[in-house]
Amino acid sequence: MPRLESFTIKLKTGENGRGDIPSFVFNGIPCQFEQVNGSAQSGEVMEGFFSPRSFTHSFILRGPESGVWDIESTEVTYQVAGQEPYSVKFDGVQLDPSTDLNLWHEPPSEEFDV
Amino acid sequence: MSKLFSKFFDDGEHGETASKAEKTDSNSKEEAGAQAKAPRRVITAPVITSDADAPSTDEEIRIKARVDDFDFAQCSFCVNQMLLPDYSAWMPGAESAQASPLAQKIFQEDGVVSVLIHEAEVIVERHDYIRDQWKPLARRIGQIIREHLKSGEPAIDPEFVKGIPPENEIKQKLDSVLENELNPGIAAHGGFIELLDIKNNTIWIKMGGGCQGCAASRITLKQGVHAAFRAAVPELGGIFDSTNHAAGTNPFFASLPGGMM
Numbered sequence: 209m210p211r212l213e214s215f216t217i218k219l220k221t222g223e224n225g226r227g228d229i230p231s232f233v234f235n236g237i238p239c240q241f242e243q244v245n246g247s248a249q250s251g252e253v254m255e256g257f258f259s260p261r262s263f264t265h266s267f268i269l270r271g272p273e274s275g276v277w278d279i280e281s282t283e284v285t286y287q288v289a290g291q292e293p294y295s296v297k298f299d300g301v302q303l304d305p306s307t308d309l310n311l312w313h314e315p316p317s318e319e320f321d322v
Numbered sequence: 323m324s325k326l327f328s329k330f331f332d333d334g335e336h337g338e339t340a341s342k343a344e345k346t347d348s349n350s351k352e353e354a355g356a357q358a359k360a361p362r363r364v365i366t367a368p369v370i371t372s373d374a375d376a377p378s379t380d381e382e383i384r385i386k387a388r389v390d391d392f393d394f395a396q397c398s399f400c401v402n403q404m405l406l407p408d409y410s411a412w413m414p415g416a417e418s419a420q421a422s423p424l425a426q427k428i429f430q431e432d433g434v435v436s437v438l439i440h441e442a443e444v445i446v447e448r449h450d451y452i453r454d455q456w457k458p459l460a461r462r463i464g465q466i467i468r469e470h471l472k473s474g475e476p477a478i479d480p481e482f483v484k485g486i487p488p489e490n491e492i493k494q495k496l497d498s499v500l501e502n503e504l505n506p507g508i509a510a511h512g513g514f515i516e517l518l519d520i521k522n523n524t525i526w527i528k529m530g531g532g533c534q535g536c537a538a539s540r541i542t543l544k545q546g547v548h549a550a551f552r553a554a555v556p557e558l559g560g561i562f563d564s565t566n567h568a569a570g571t572n573p574f575f576a577s578l579p580g581g582m583m
Contacts, residue, residue: 281370299368299369301367306363320387320460322385
């Protein structure tokens, strides 16, 4: 598993939003996004940043405390030690108080044209 | 945008892939409050890929080589043209490649031990496994594939698929191997192997319990699962492991005594 230096996240909320700022759990430790712009209310886009500087064992977005949260799309840009940054865009999901979303995606494999 | 549905990519025993369409939970706050006390689960959203990753209909032949992240002996060649639609052909040596003029040419390269052709992909395995040494051979194999496609000759003799048993017959045999040979053995390590999906003679499996994340899972897969399955069904093509080993919650090495790994 690579060392995640930092990441940015862009969350686009669909029909059902939430009034609070979402949080995440990195390697079992609850964390808050930094440099937050926007919100997770219905139809809004929220951007955040964090610098874990740690090897990634687990990286999950917490579901809402109550109700449901429709995420239309999630885009994460990972800055991993010793590699170029890479972005992964996840499709829509619905989270609730018992459901979290995996935010970790391994760096893409090296490909070359032959 | 096209979507790569990560159908088999989950996050451990409680994980699952979900989409908005699949979820039917009520929106009511009362129910949500009740759910708050339920065990948490982690879902994995499908990854959205760009159109550039999708198969193309370009006339120009484009081939991308990618060395397997976990098995440096293997390199896959993704072609923007279909080679063997809906089936796969595994050839463990030149003598087994009679039905494939393309594989016969690839076997002429030094060190190639097996060739798997599956839809628009060719997976080549070689003897040595130093990752950085793949590029020269990969370029030669790319050239072989390109020239073969330009020749108009099929990658596999069309008669090949006629010799493949029906899917349900293959599944019955593999289920029997799992039930009677493989799973009783690896159950001692707290693991299990599941047949997730089958498409003609191509299968996708998942390793769970103590196998998920176990450092020896690759050996179990290649020397145990592959060997047993291929002995039962010689016409079996691709065997793809859909396990997300990084999400293993109880790999076997974690329970070895004395912290042995």
